[in-house]
Amino acid sequence: MRRFRALIKKEMIHMLRDPRTLIFIFMMPIMQLLLLGYANNTEIKNVPTVVFNQDNSKASRALLDSFQATDYFSFDYAVYSQAEVYRLIDAGRAKVGIIIPPDYNQNVATRKTADVLVLLDGADPTIASAVMSAAALAGQAHGASVRSQQLALQGPTGSAASPVDVRTNVLYNPDLLGSYNLVPGLIAMILFQTATSLTALAIVKERERGTIEQLIVTPIRSWELIVAKIIPYILVSFANTVLIMAVGTFLFGVPLRGSLVLLFGLVGLYLLPTLGLGLLISTAAKTQQQAQLMTMPIMLPSMMLSGVFFPISSLPLFLQFVSNLLPLTYFIYILRSILVKGVGIELIIPQIVALTVFAIVLLGLAAMRFQKTLD
Amino acid sequence: MSNEILLETENLIKTFGTFRAVDGLNLQVHAGEMVGLVGPDGAGKTTAIRLMCGALSPTSGVVRVAGYEVPAQVEKAREQVGYLAQRFGLYGDLSVQENIEFFGEVFDVPVSEVKQRAAELLNFAGLGDFTDRPASALSGGMQKKLGLASALVHRPKVLLLDEPTGGVDPVARQEFWHLLIALLRGGSAVLVSTPYMDEAMRFNRVIFMNHGRVLTQGEPRQLMSRLEGRILELDAGDQMAARQIAEDDPEVEDVHTFGNHLHLRVSSAKGPMERIPMKLKSANIPMEHMLQIPATLEDVFIHLIETEGEEYEQPTPSA
Ligand SMILES: Nc1ncnc2c1ncn2[C@@H]1O[C@H](COP(=O)(O)OP(=O)(O)OP(=O)(O)O)[C@@H](O)[C@H]1O
Ligand SMILES: [Mg+2]
Numbered sequence: 001m002r003r004f005r006a007l008i009k010k011e012m013i014h015m016l017r018d019p020r021t022l023i024f025i026f027m028m029p030i031m032q033l034l035l036l037g038y039a040n041n042t043e044i045k046n047v048p049t050v051v052f053n054q055d056n057s058k059a060s061r062a063l064l065d066s067f068q069a070t071d072y073f074s075f076d077y078a079v080y081s082q083a084e085v086y087r088l089i090d091a092g093r094a095k096v097g098i099i100i101p102p103d104y105n106q107n108v109a110t111r112k113t114a115d116v117l118v119l120l121d122g123a124d125p126t127i128a129s130a131v132m133s134a135a136a137l138a139g140q141a142h143g144a145s146v147r148s149q150q151l152a153l154q155g156p157t158g159s160a161a162s163p164v165d166v167r168t169n170v171l172y173n174p175d176l177l178g179s180y181n182l183v184p185g186l187i188a189m190i191l192f193q194t195a196t197s198l199t200a201l202a203i204v205k206e207r208e209r210g211t212i213e214q215l216i217v218t219p220i221r222s223w224e225l226i227v228a229k230i231i232p233y234i235l236v237s238f239a240n241t242v243l244i245m246a247v248g249t250f251l252f253g254v255p256l257r258g259s260l261v262l263l264f265g266l267v268g269l270y271l272l273p274t275l276g277l278g279l280l281i282s283t284a285a286k287t288q289q290q291a292q293l294m295t296m297p298i299m300l301p302s303m304m305l306s307g308v309f310f311p312i313s314s315l316p317l318f319l320q321f322v323s324n325l326l327p328l329t330y331f332i333y334i335l336r337s338i339l340v341k342g343v344g345i346e347l348i349i350p351q352i353v354a355l356t357v358f359a360i361v362l363l364g365l366a367a368m369r370f371q372k373t374l375d
Numbered sequence: 376m377s378n379e380i381l382l383e384t385e386n387l388i389k390t391f392g393t394f395r396a397v398d399g400l401n402l403q404v405h406a407g408e409m410v411g412l413v414g415p416d417g418a419g420k421t422t423a424i425r426l427m428c429g430a431l432s433p434t435s436g437v438v439r440v441a442g443y444e445v446p447a448q449v450e451k452a453r454e455q456v457g458y459l460a461q462r463f464g465l466y467g468d469l470s471v472q473e474n475i476e477f478f479g480e481v482f483d484v485p486v487s488e489v490k491q492r493a494a495e496l497l498n499f500a501g502l503g504d505f506t507d508r509p510a511s512a513l514s515g516g517m518q519k520k521l522g523l524a525s526a527l528v529h530r531p532k533v534l535l536l537d538e539p540t541g542g543v544d545p546v547a548r549q550e551f552w553h554l555l556i557a558l559l560r561g562g563s564a565v566l567v568s569t570p571y572m573d574e575a576m577r578f579n580r581v582i583f584m585n586h587g588r589v590l591t592q593g594e595p596r597q598l599m600s601r602l603e604g605r606i607l608e609l610d611a612g613d614q615m616a617a618r619q620i621a622e623d624d625p626e627v628e629d630v631h632t633f634g635n636h637l638h639l640r641v642s643s644a645k646g647p648m649e650r651i652p653m654k655l656k657s658a659n660i661p662m663e664h665m666l667q668i669p670a671t672l673e674d675v676f677i678h679l680i681e682t683e684g685e686e687y688e689q690p691t692p693s694a
Contacts, residue, residue, distance in 0.1 A: 003480065010466070010469065010477050013468065210463065211464050212464075213425075214525075217430050217453055217456060219482065373430060374425060
């Protein structure tokens with residue numbers, strides 16, 4: 001235990017006495033977040049909207065009024081068929097389509113639930129996600145006021161369900177990759193970068209500087225060496241996660257819906273395969289430059305294929321298969337589910353299992369290959 | 376000097392690819408003995424020492440360190456070994472004090488002792504005033520001393536020093552040897568590799584190695600006595616021409632330049648002592664002097680390398 005403590009102390013000193021790297025570790029994600037966040041964060045108002053009102057009653061016009069009151073929608077087109085709605089969105093002239101069913105008035109009046117369909121052009125995810133929540137909110141608010149009027153006039157009879165149900169349907173980019181998803185994406189990327197490349201570098205550095213030689217002739221065990229090497233980077237990774245989430249939330253209003261305990265637990269789980277990968281690289285690389293280069297063939301596909309920037313569903317089938325082999329894919333899914341959708345652990349069990357398998361395989365391989373000798 | 380063998384290798388072999396860097400090495404170092412491992416660049420000294428401390432695993436053969444077998448009991452063996460690598464291997468970003476304490480702690484020196492032991496060693500090494508300085512900011516000689524102090528912090532039974540004075544100025548080299556001898560105070564087995572022949576005189580025993588094997592070994596004086604009467608020193612005006620004349624003599628085996636002298640190794644002294652002055656005279660080359668001198672270890676070394684140790688029986692170590 002004393003040996004281990006001495007090692008940890010030494011690793012912390014290495015990290016703290018290299019302020020340039022440390023600053024870089026913390027500045028990089030913030031810079032990326034600020035750049036991408038502000039670039040994406042244009043004010044959303046008067047989004048061109050096409051309306052197909054099949055009901056055309058007083059009730060349905062009241063609903064449309066409350067949509068318009070949000071300032072998000074500009075009712076530029078009124079059409080008379082569903083096909084025309086799609087045509088205008090396809091052509092990019094409208095970004096939102098609102099379809100009110102013929103039985104809207106009847107359903108509301110009889111205290112059933114009336115369905116309203118809102119179609120969104122997901123190609124612009126920032127707009128789409130903002131409009132999506134605006135539409136849902138407007139629908140809910142309108143429904144609540146309709147219901148309270150009914151209660152006041154007719155007394156409590158019939159169903160208590162909301163009279164208006166706004167269904168949203170995102171065209172083209174159903175995952176809505178954009179600013180809301182930027183923060184989960186960045187967290188995942190940064191964890192990947194710090195954990196994999198910094199761990200690999202930390203060990204290769206000892207080899208390159210010749211200090212590994214004095215180190216391996218001590219009674220330190222391999223596992224002590226490995227664990228001591230990665231602990232500082234686990235700490236840094238958690239600190240970074242907190243930082244990115246704080247900036248994302250305060251500056252860009254990114255939602256933090258799910259359980260933070262669950263989130264950090266799973267960040268910890270994700271770090272295991274990632275650190276394992278770093279250790280594996282360190283067993284193969286002789287110089288820091290080699291180590292850096294070796295992370296590239298893993299880093300690039302991870303960025304491109306895990307769904308950070310491009311929706312997985314838009315990838316060719318073969319690449320979709322490759323994306324299943326990347327731990328990052330599962331982690332991104334987990335992060336988005338927790339942060340944006342606020343889901344609990346029960347809905348992400350398969351992803352957790354996948355990460356656990358990756359952790360066992362990669363750490364196992366690393367432990368097998370990591371030898372405390374120079375050859 | 377006790378007769379306990381603290382360090383021993385048996386048919387030690389290490390190959391890199393198809394190349395045998397250590398090729399059947401057999402050697403022993405006793406408690407209290409300081410042995411020099413001498414050989415030209417690439418002889419396999421570093422590889423041999425790395426095998427002894429378990430930094431490399433042998434292709435075949437065993438090392439025994441204080442009763443523990445390497446590689447089988449390498450972790451136990453490591454606790455008994457102090458090793459100073461040829462290349463500076465301490466942490467440049469850690470201070471002098473932090474470095475030595477780190478090695479003390481990982482070698483499990485009792486908590487109550489670490490600081491005191493570190494202070495003692497550093498003061499002795501003349502580093503007492505530099506404890507807060509980053510190791511990277513020390514001079515080469517100071518780095519070697521810090522390396523030695525760190526290697527000794529856990530009082531190892533076996534000390535392995537790989538060219539501890541390499542790349543260090545002569546004054547610092549002197550200081551290093553004084554420090555080493557003062558710190559040892561008997562008991563340990565010490566194996567030191569060095570390329571400096573003048574330093575080899577300091578050892579109880581010298582092991583010459585080349586191509587991964589032991590060429591010969593013995594006490595320095597005994598080794599030198601093997602070339603008794605076979606080294607002549609020649610000092611002549613035109614060194615180039617004198618060298619040519621010397622090389623043409625049938626009984627001269629080898630000629631080397633030492634400063635402004637020539638050293639001739641001869642199979643017997645009498646013939647050359649008569650012939651060469653005559654030839655110089657008839658060639659009109661002024662001769663300052665020509666005399667028999669005692670062989671140096673360097674002469675022995677060169678002789679050994681050139682003859683691959685043929686003229687030397689493989690003697691048993693003189694303990
Ligand atoms: N890791 C390695 N891979 C391949 N060859 C190696 C390796 N280490 C050493 N060698 C080779 O083994 C031979 C012996 O090297 P070694 O470093 O043991 O010699 P040395 O006697 O210490 O030399 P020097 O005086 O230069 O330090 C050299 O030819 C060297 O090139
Ligand atoms: Mg060497």
